[in-house]
Amino acid sequence: MKTLCFEIGxxxxxxxxxxxxxxxxxxxxEMREIRKKKKHTTK
Numbered sequence: 922m923k924t925l926c927f928e929i930g931x932x933x934x935x936x937x938x939x940x941x942x943x944x945x946x947x948x949x950x951e952m953r954e955i956r957k958k959k960k961h962t963t964k
Contacts, residue, residue: 926934
């Protein structure tokens with residue numbers, strides 16, 4: 922199990938067994954897009 926952490930404004934950590942770093946970054950980008958959308962939608 923590897924953990925990849927990096928900070929861009931906030932700290933993000935990912936754990937992954939298989940899969941390359943590019944997969945982790947891809948999932949990070951997707952998560953960041955989802956978070957952006959959530960911030961824009963007000964209830």
